[in-house]
Amino acid sequence: MSKARPKARGIVSAAVSAAMLGSMLAGCAATAPEAENSELVFWGWNPAYEKVVDLWNSSHDQQVKFETTASGGDGGYTKMQAAVKAGNAPCLAQVGNESVPTLTVDGSLVDISEEIDQYRDGFPDSAWAAMGVGEGIYGVPVDIAPLALFYRADVYEKFGVTPATTWEQFAADSATVHAADPNVYLSSFAPAITYQIAGFVQQAGGTWYSSENDQWKVSMNGAETKDVAAYWQKMMDEDLTKVTDPETPEWFAAVQDGTIASYVAPVWWATVLEGAAAGSSGKWRVAPMPNIDDDTVSTGTAGGSATSVLTGCDDVQGAVDFANWMSTDDGALEILIEDAASFPAATNGTGLGSLSEPLEFYGGQKVYEVFAAAAPTINPNWQFGPANAETGSAYADAMKPVLDGTRTMVEGLDVAQASLVDALTTKGLSVTE
């Protein structure tokens, strides 16, 4: 064992205490009240926001200060809620679409429907639909996350299939490929993971929640959801999809060696795949996700985010003005597209230069054009609910028995619905079925 030399220890402890002293003094300085320039503070976790804020500050009198938090579900929202309680929340916060209702219900967000009125035309209806709870609007859309089919062009070619336009065709192609090579699946499916099926349900025109005059209607076992569940149940029963959790190391290995040949994923996933599956560069393409039938083109989403105004902000209009600028200004959007692979929610954003660039990883395909075409077809009927954590766990717990075949997904939906209604009632929310 190494013997620590006393001399070295002395130096280390001296350095540490010097550092401590220095930062304590710095800490004291930081506690001094801030100067009276009413700068808007903005909390978020998107690394590109810092640059966007710099761009704004260089051209506007009203200054904005960006502070990084852990991402929302990983503690960022907890932090916002605590700050609202303590009365020292920042004016602006990044909020994922799925969490807008949750934060609205606990009183953390400000209704900005009046302040936003002049900016309404800049965004599609489906983007506003995600911001609304009851009659109010609780955020300015920043990015949307339409789904599309990421597929391995080389594997598709090998088995002589083309990207299916309908789910029915997709099932038939899955059978063709799997019959030709039992090691290869056209897709993978995880029955107990919420976000995958939520996007499919949205595409089918279903929703798990709707809000009218302060009442939440819960419908996790609605007709559209049951149709989607029955489809994937059949796919699993006939061994036409690989039952596995997506985006695990094993899963990434499988998509790289082509044994899982496609995945329905949101637009921001384009860069994720590029980072995680570098070994299969050039073999990937993107196509619109299959539809219910050829006549009704509709798209689901997974993700998307907003800039919301937190309760206690004393310059709501100023905050909304900044948020709208961030979501619509060409310069700001270019940064978001380049640095964070965000896909703009604003109608003027989908035609921006960098979205029409061919990408090497996708064999030179201009993949963002596929998403731009899909964006207007996002189904606005879907609404997120007031309790994300409970929604996810009710669904996941009810679907776990599906994995060992003791329950079908359709049966699971009724179980999930019942336990979700219970959980929401326990939280003190008024729900109907």
Next chain:
Amino acid sequence: MPRFTSRLFIRGVLFLGVVYFLIPIWWLLTASTKSSSELFSSPPLWFGEDFALLDNIVAVLTRQDGLFVRWMLNSLIYAGGGAIGATLLSAAAGYVFAKYSFPGKGALFGAILASILLPASLLVMPLYLLFSSLGMINTMWAVIIPSLVSPFGVFLARITAQESVPDDLLDAARIDGAGEIRIFSTIALPIMGPALLTVFLFSFVGIWNNFFLPMVTLNDAELWPAMLGLYFWGSQPSELNYHFVITGSLLSIIPLAIAFISLQKYWRVGLTAGAVKI
């Protein structure tokens, strides 16, 4: 030879224990040498094809203008400063509980013991509101002050003082005319040393890994400890940061390893054997 077999059995169990504890470290070592795409395509407990450790370390140290170095320094400040403070406070409190009698002593000690049972994260929200009203949110104090209190440390220090600081020694010092503070600092404290080292290490590791409190109270990324920074890197969506997080984790356990290895030689029992009859 039952004795031989039992020894073999014990060694076998201990060996399994060693393997169990070292596998994660081994995984961390091998994973740190892989690029982010190799992480998924190479065997988990062995090295990949390229040896990217140095690239990864450079990437971690230079990412966001070298913020990681700042985070490590912050962690040292929080854990070092907090643990030294917690150790001294625990030692003083434990010594008082062991050697003095005063009204309400039992109830007070009971309350301290009961607070061991409170999960730390339960106190985060009240602490946040408290520091918020003191104007200390987003300062180092918001992390350091709560970590100065270690109920477990008080408990351990009390037991140590009871067992290893003889009353006769204190009486002898009093007869020689030493004041109570001096007796504590020059006689009791050195005797309690080895146990206090345990308190120090426990506190150090506890604060080093503390996460929820800094996350809620610190808004400025410049003030974050390494754990929070790594967590932030790992939780960023739409970007694969695994190799940053893994290599950063490897770098972040080095100070802990140094603390343990360099301090273990001071772990001695029976420091006071024969102290009374010098």
